[in-house]
Amino acid sequence: MxxxxxxxxxxxxxxxxxxxxxxxxxxxxxxxxxxxxxxxxxxxxxxxxxxxxxxxxxxxxxxxxxxxxxxxxxxxxxxxxxxxxxxxxxxxxxxxxxxxxxxxxxxxxxxxxxxxxxxxxxxxxxxxxxKGTVPPFEPPSKRLETVYAFAEAIGARDGCTMGHSEKVAQYAKMIAERMGQDKETVEQAYLCGMVHDVGKIGIPESVLNKEGPLTGEEYELIMGHSRIGANILARISWLNDIVPIVEAHHERYNGNGYPMGLKGDQIPVLSRILAVADAFDAMTSDRSYRKAFSLEKAVGELKRNAGTQFDPEVVDVFIDLLKEYS
Ligand SMILES: [Fe+2]
Structure with missing residues (x-):
């Protein structure tokens, strides 16, 4: 025994x-x-x-x-x-x-x-x-492999995890689908989510991971990441189509964003979707300087900034999606 x-x-x-x-x-x-x-x-x-x-x-x-x-x-x-x-x-x-x-x-x-x-x-x-699965397992496409590699590089660089890129990508995909975008655009939404912050590779580490408030000069450097990201992606022929979307992911609906100060429909729809997905994931994740917001508080922030920072239609669609899952 x-x-x-x-x-x-x-x-x-x-x-x-x-x-x-x-x-x-x-x-x-x-x-x-x-x-x-x-x-x-x-x-x-x-x-x-x-x-x-x-x-x-x-x-x-x-x-x-x-x-x-x-x-x-x-x-x-x-x-x-x-x-x-x-x-x-x-x-x-x-x-x-x-x-x-x-x-x-x-x-x-x-x-x-x-x-x-x-x-x-x-x-x-x-x-x-x-039983029930679909063989054979398809390998990821060249586009997916490339964005995974970039997401890995971003995570290694700015101390936040690849999980952030993956979550932004999933939210962006869900919003694009719900807004009735075609299959190709929905795929672009996912890819853009994975690489939206690729330009952070070009920002000095001391600025990127700085704890405490940024100086005006440091903030200017950080703001450069959307353009740097666009320049990196522009070098890859099979990702050329997402360059303008990544470049515009910090544009604001009222024209107060960067780098170009685009307004409303001048901003590509996928960039408007990314802005909401990115902000929501940032708000609902713990940061070194603050705890994650509750779902209610994050939704409140999205609503408060709809029409100024965010496209109100995208905010409405996303809040509806969140209601279904909560
Ligand atoms: Fe960004």
């Missing part, structure tokens, strides 16, 4: 269960960085979990492909939209496993004692034969 361990209680027992089950489990924080990986997930990823904890989810779990939505990451979708999945068929490909593995994924929001979203959790089971 096996020797029995002393009786465990509370969180210690819960962790032991997670460590003992054969199902891979992963938990992410509300900034989409990895909070916890159980032993089974660690062996599935073929990586040292100590090195992955704290890193953006997209570094560990590359992509899930589902029947209805094409490429996306269900755990991230749960975090962003609040929509939880039960035994959803996916094919998981990781940066450590090139061959996709058919699995069923269940996702849950993690909430604190006051009901605020603290992160999300994914629980996997094998799906032999891949």
């Amino acid at each position: 096996k020797e029995l361990a002393p009786v465990l209680t509370g969180p210690e027992a819960a962790e032991l269960i997670l460590e003992s089950i054969p199902n891979p489990v992963i938990m992410i924080n509300n900034d989409s960085t990895i909070l916890y990986i159980n032993k089974s997930m660690e062996s599935f990823l073929k990586a040292d979990r100590c090195e992955l904890v704290g890193k953006p989810l997209v570094e560990a779990l590359y992509k899930g492909l589902t029947l209805t939505d094409g490429y996306h990451n269900p755990v991230l979708e749960t975090l962003i939209t609040g929509k939880e999945f039960s035994n959803r068929p996916v094919e998981i490909k990781t940066i450590f496993n090139v061959t996709p593995r058919p699995m069923l994924i269940s996702t849950f929001l993690i909430k604190d004692g006051e009901g605020r979203v603290a992160g999300a959790c994914a629980f996997f089971t094998d799906n032999p034969g891949g």
Whole structure:
């Protein structure tokens, strides 16, 4: 007979269960960085979990492909939209496993004692034969690969995670879809979200990561990032179409933005969408100098600035989407 361990209680027992089950489990924080990986997930990823904890989810779990939505990451979708999945068929490909593995994924929001979203959790089971999934797993396009590389570079540079770019990209895509944009424009919305801040690569680190107020000169430097980003992307023939969109992502609806001071419809519609997606994610994420805004406060800010900073139609569409998911 096996020797029995002393009786465990509370969180210690819960962790032991997670460590003992054969199902891979992963938990992410509300900034989409990895909070916890159980032993089974660690062996599935073929990586040292100590090195992955704290890193953006997209570094560990590359992509899930589902029947209805094409490429996306269900755990991230749960975090962003609040929509939880039960035994959803996916094919998981990781940066450590090139061959996709058919699995069923269940996702849950993690909430604190006051009901605020603290992160999300994914629980996997094998799906032999891949019933319900769409084979074969398509590799990311050249455009996607390029924007992922840029998003990685931006994250490495400005200290914020690749999760920010991914979330802005997902919000922008959802808004563009809901506004009835065509498939190509919706794809552009996602790509632009991933690379909107690529120009930050050209801003001195001391300014980019400065804690405390910026001087006028430093602010001028930061404002240069939308034009620098446009110049970088203009060098890549297969991303030429998104150059004007990235360049205009800090234009304001009333003409008080930069770099050109465009106004209303002069601003490309995807730039107007990006402005809302970017501001919402910034407001609802923790920063070194402040805690994340509540959903209500962030929505209040969007409404307060509709018609001045933001396109009011985009704000209305986004608030409607948020209502559906909250
Ligand atoms: Fe920006």
